[in-house]
Amino acid sequence: MYPKDYRYTKEHEWIKMDGAAGTIGITDYAQNELGDVVFVELPKIGTQLKAGQSLGTVESVKAVSEIFTPVGGEVTETNPALVDAPEKINSDPHGSAWLIKIRLSDPKEAASLMDAPAYEAYVAEKAKEHKA
Amino acid sequence: MRYLPKSPSERQEMLAAIGVQSVEELFESIPEKFRLRSPLSLPGPFSEAEIIQYFQARAAENGKGFTSFLGAGVYPHLRTVVTDALVQRGEFLTSYTPYQAEFAQGTLTAIFEFQTLMAQLTGQEVANASMYDGSTALTEAALMAERLTGRNRMLVARSTHPEYRQVLATYARNLGLAIEELQYTQSGQIDRAALTPQKLADASAVIVQTPNFFGVLEEIPALATAVHDAGALLVAAITEPVSLGIVRPPAEADIVAMEGQAFGVSPSYGGPYVGVIATREKFVRQMPGRLAGQTTDAAGRRGFVLTLATREQHIRREKATSNICTNEALYALVATIHLCLMGKEGLREVASQNLAKARFAQTELEKIPGVRRVFSGPTFNEFTLEFPRSVKMINSALLREKIIGPFALGTHYPELTKRALICVTETMPRSEIERFAAALKKIVDSPGKEPLI
Numbered sequence: 001m002y003p004k005d006y007r008y009t010k011e012h013e014w015i016k017m018d019g020a021a022g023t024i025g026i027t028d029y030a031q032n033e034l035g036d037v038v039f040v041e042l043p044k045i046g047t048q049l050k051a052g053q054s055l056g057t058v059e060s061v062k063a064v065s066e067i068f069t070p071v072g073g074e075v076t077e078t079n080p081a082l083v084d085a086p087e088k089i090n091s092d093p094h095g096s097a098w099l100i101k102i103r104l105s106d107p108k109e110a111a112s113l114m115d116a117p118a119y120e121a122y123v124a125e126k127a128k129e130h131k132a
Numbered sequence: 133m134r135y136l137p138k139s140p141s142e143r144q145e146m147l148a149a150i151g152v153q154s155v156e157e158l159f160e161s162i163p164e165k166f167r168l169r170s171p172l173s174l175p176g177p178f179s180e181a182e183i184i185q186y187f188q189a190r191a192a193e194n195g196k197g198f199t200s201f202l203g204a205g206v207y208p209h210l211r212t213v214v215t216d217a218l219v220q221r222g223e224f225l226t227s228y229t230p231y232q233a234e235f236a237q238g239t240l241t242a243i244f245e246f247q248t249l250m251a252q253l254t255g256q257e258v259a260n261a262s263m264y265d266g267s268t269a270l271t272e273a274a275l276m277a278e279r280l281t282g283r284n285r286m287l288v289a290r291s292t293h294p295e296y297r298q299v300l301a302t303y304a305r306n307l308g309l310a311i312e313e314l315q316y317t318q319s320g321q322i323d324r325a326a327l328t329p330q331k332l333a334d335a336s337a338v339i340v341q342t343p344n345f346f347g348v349l350e351e352i353p354a355l356a357t358a359v360h361d362a363g364a365l366l367v368a369a370i371t372e373p374v375s376l377g378i379v380r381p382p383a384e385a386d387i388v389a390m391e392g393q394a395f396g397v398s399p400s401y402g403g404p405y406v407g408v409i410a411t412r413e414k415f416v417r418q419m420p421g422r423l424a425g426q427t428t429d430a431a432g433r434r435g436f437v438l439t440l441a442t443r444e445q446h447i448r449r450e451k452a453t454s455n456i457c458t459n460e461a462l463y464a465l466v467a468t469i470h471l472c473l474m475g476k477e478g479l480r481e482v483a484s485q486n487l488a489k490a491r492f493a494q495t496e497l498e499k500i501p502g503v504r505r506v507f508s509g510p511t512f513n514e515f516t517l518e519f520p521r522s523v524k525m526i527n528s529a530l531l532r533e534k535i536i537g538p539f540a541l542g543t544h545y546p547e548l549t550k551r552a553l554i555c556v557t558e559t560m561p562r563s564e565i566e567r568f569a570a571a572l573k574k575i576v577d578s579p580g581k582e583p584l585i
Contacts, residue, residue, distance in 0.1 A: 039417060044282070059417075064442045066451070 001028060001120070003094055007110050008119035009070045014094065020107045022071055025098040026058065026089065029123045034060040037089040042078040042100060049073065051109060055100055058089065067099065071109040077101035199564045200536035203514045203555025204345070205266070205293050205371045206405075207394045209482070210559055215396045215469045224465055230424075233437040239461060240436035243424040246464040249471050253376045254390065255383030256410035261422045261438075262464040263407030263456060266391025267299040270339070270369045272420045272454055273389040273409060274300055277337035277365045278309060279418045279453075285310040286337045289322045291344035293371055294544035300339075314338070320348035320507025320516065324358065332362030341369040342382060346541075347514030347553060348507050349379060356384035373408075374557075375512045377483025387411045396470025397463055406463035417443065420454030485558035486513035489565065493556040496569040500576055506551050514555045516541065516548075520576055523552045529575045535568055 006014045012030035016023045031037065039059040049055055051072045057064050078100050081088060088097040104110070114122060138146070143155070152158050159167070178186065200208060219225065223238060230236035230243070243261045250259035263269040270292075278284055288297060290313045304311050315323045322340055332338070338359045342350040352368060359366040368385035370376070374394045382388055390408035397405060411419055417440065425439030445452040474482065490513040497503055502520030517538070519526060527537035538552035545551075556565065 041417075059442055062442070064448055064451075 002116040004116050006094070007070065007113035007115060008122075009068070009113055010122065011068050012123075013067060013070050015070045015110055015113065016098075017107070017110050020104050021076070022073070022102050022104055022110060023098045024055070024069060024100050024102060026067060026093055027119070027123075028093050029126070031090050031093045034058060034065060034089075035062045036060055037086045040082045040086045040089065040099070042082070043075050045075055045078060047075045049075065049102070058086075069100075069102065070113055071102065071104050072106065073102040073104040075100050076103050198534050198536050199560070199568070201538050201554050201556065201560075201568060202536055203347075203372070203557075204539040204553055205295065205391065206399045207372055207374065207513075207555065207557055208399050208559050209374060209394050209396075209557055211396050211398060211470070212473055214473055215466055218469050219462060219466050224462065227461075230461075231438060231441075233435065237436060240424050240438070242465050242468055243459075243461065244426060244436050245472075246468040247424060249468060250390070250392075250408045250410055253373065253381060254370075254388040254408070254410040255381030256385075256388055257413040258416050258419070258423075259408060259410035260419055260459070261424055262392070262459040262461065263389075263409050263421055264460060265403065265405040265407045266369065266371055266389065266393075267293070267296040267407075268456070269389035269391070269407030269409045270296050270367070271300045271303045272456065273367045273369075273387040273411075274309070274337060274339060275303070275307070275454065276387055276409075276411070276415070276418050276420065277367055280415060281336040281363070281365060283334050283336035283364070284308060285312065285335050286339060287312050287314050287327075287331070287335050289314045289316070289338075289340040289344065289350075290545075291316045291320065291322065291346055291348070292339060292341040292369055293345050296341070296369060296371075314340075316344075316346070316507075318507065319509040320344065320346045321350055321509045322355065324351075324354065327355075327358045329362055332359065332364055335362065335364045337365045337367045337387075339367045339369065341371065343370075343372060343375055343379075343512045343514065345371075345553070346507055346516045347511040347555075348509035348516075349375075349512065352380075352382045353384045372512065372514070374479070374483055374486060377479035377481075378487060379483075379512060386415065392463070392467045395467035397466055404460060404463055406460040406467060416440065418453060421456045422459055482558050483512075486556070489513070489558065489560055489562075490515060490554075490556040492562070493554065493560075493565045493568070496565060497554070497572065500569065500573045502576055503572070506548075513557055514553055516551055516553055518551050520550075522550060526552075526572065526575050530568075530571055533567075533571045535571060 006016050008014050008027065012027045014025050014027050037058055037060050042056040049069045049072055051070060052068055054066045055069045056067055058067055079098050081096060227239050230239040233240060247259045251257060263272060274286055286309065288311055301311060314326060317323050340350050340355060342352060344350060356366045365386040367387045367389065368382035370390040372394055373390055373392060388410045392406040392408050409419060422438055422444060423440050424436050427435055427437050429435045441447060443453045445455060445457040494515050497517060498505060504518050506516040506518050523540035523542065530537040538554040541551045541553055542549035
């Protein structure tokens with residue numbers, strides 16, 4: 001379910017690293033919790049973000065949610081496909097529905113994030129809390 | 133929804149449910165120094181008969197038989213008894229926030245119709261369920277422009293309603309927005325030559341009113357081109373929406389902020405009024421307030437709901453698009469009923485009469501020696517004249533003739549002393565215009581001392 005080479009946050013964002021560059025999106029767990037996504041608001045290219053800062057919002061039929069960047073750096077690209085087809089976030093959250101690409105100020109920053117098994121355990125715990 | 137006071141036993145039940153002994157205990161967290169320990173100084177209690185007498189006496193204090201030439205943001209227009217009869221129906225008068233679509237289809241349908249009418253009138257793609265009034269609608273339009281452009285400096289025409297500009301300044305002061313004024317020319321229109329690329333660089337919006345506070349129409353298409361070339365947005369304010377019966381709508385503007393009072397709401401002291409905000413569809417997510425949308429229910433039938441509510445304050449808290457969390461539903465309904473009664477032809481006819489009567493009044497008044505037109509630009513139902521004597525002196529003399537005189541521009545514009553804004557709508561009989569002209573001629577001719585403005 002969760003790609004092995006990605007890193008994850010407790011706020012349910014993922015990052016895929018490629019040298020000093022990272023691609024950021026939200027996880028399958030997040031899209032499932034949000035419900036049908038109807039609108040995505042992304043930052044301007046060139047925006048400087050610090051880790052934990054809001055990079056934009058994802059609006060579903062239920063709520064508007066802030067998305068936080070797992071790492072700091074400069075926004076180099078935003079996903080143009082999401083402008084007309086935000087629902088891709090529901091169908092392909094880990095692939096074509098990435099949100100932004102970022103050039104990390106500190107490429108080592110991603111190392112402290114959860115790997116796939118740790119994130120899977122984390123969401124399993126969340127799911128259990130939900131049921132309880 | 134019912135608003136009935138709670139009985140003492142119900143209060144006890146509620147207190148028990150939240151686990152406190154008394155109302156006093158409930159408010160414990162409010163520090164002693166902020167608490168009122170003496171009874172409120174209120175008169176009464178009165179019996180029903182005494183209350184009726186009291187209000188009859190207050191109502192008798194109202195002036196009667198006056199003819200008014202005041203406009204300046206609030207306009208006397210014909211209203212019909214149909215509007216009053218319909219809006220006073222309990223289903224409309226007592227209903228509140230229509231969150232629950234299951235039992236609010238009547239209110240939601242009316243709001244949807246209002247939005248449609250406002251979008252058509254303003255030449256925009258989408259309008260919301262209404263704002264508090266024209267001034268707050270304009271301020272919200274300015275804030276919207278800031279969010280859309282990411283720029284916090286805005287240029288506001290000095291010919292925009294002074295009170296609207298004051299409301300905007302109050303918001304701006306605490307939000308760190310910079311406001312610069314744009315001057316007017318001898319036409320009464322905004323000084324377009326001042327809209328240089330340097331002046332417009334980093335500006336979020338240019339804000340103009342049309343017809344403006346001097347009654348002069350602005351050239352929206354030309355302004356829009358200049359503003360858009362600099363990457364800024366054009367915000368158009370309208371205080372007299374009846375003008376849209378005959379004037380081209382500001383379709384080239386990006387946001388239109390309007391006061392809807394002229395559509396069937398009486399010019400009561402202090403309101404309430406009804407604000408309108410309309411914009412392009414692509415900006416809808418940055419539009420403040422609530423919006424009714426059309427949808428289908430499970431059985432495929434047409435229905436209405438509040439839409440995009442995820443950006444409102446009750447869901448998004450401090451991150452909401454705006455801190456407006458209601459609308460003027462009843463007055464939006466008044467405007468809707470009024471416009472539906474008038475129809476396209478009716479509105480055009482009323483607007484034509486406004487134009488014709490105002491033009492007649494202007495011609496008559498300009499015949500008086502020393503009275504002359506101030507601005508050369510085209511006007512609708514208001515126009516600015518210069519008088520040989522102070523407006524204050526003229527108005528107090530007119531009042532003795534039971535005429536409420538024109539608005540003295542010197543109060544807000546030091547450079548415009550002895551100039552006043554005259555409003556003539558379709559409600560003004562020709563005989564009253566002639567009586568006004570005769571009275572004014574007498575005042576201007578008579579010798580006497582006078583104050584400065």
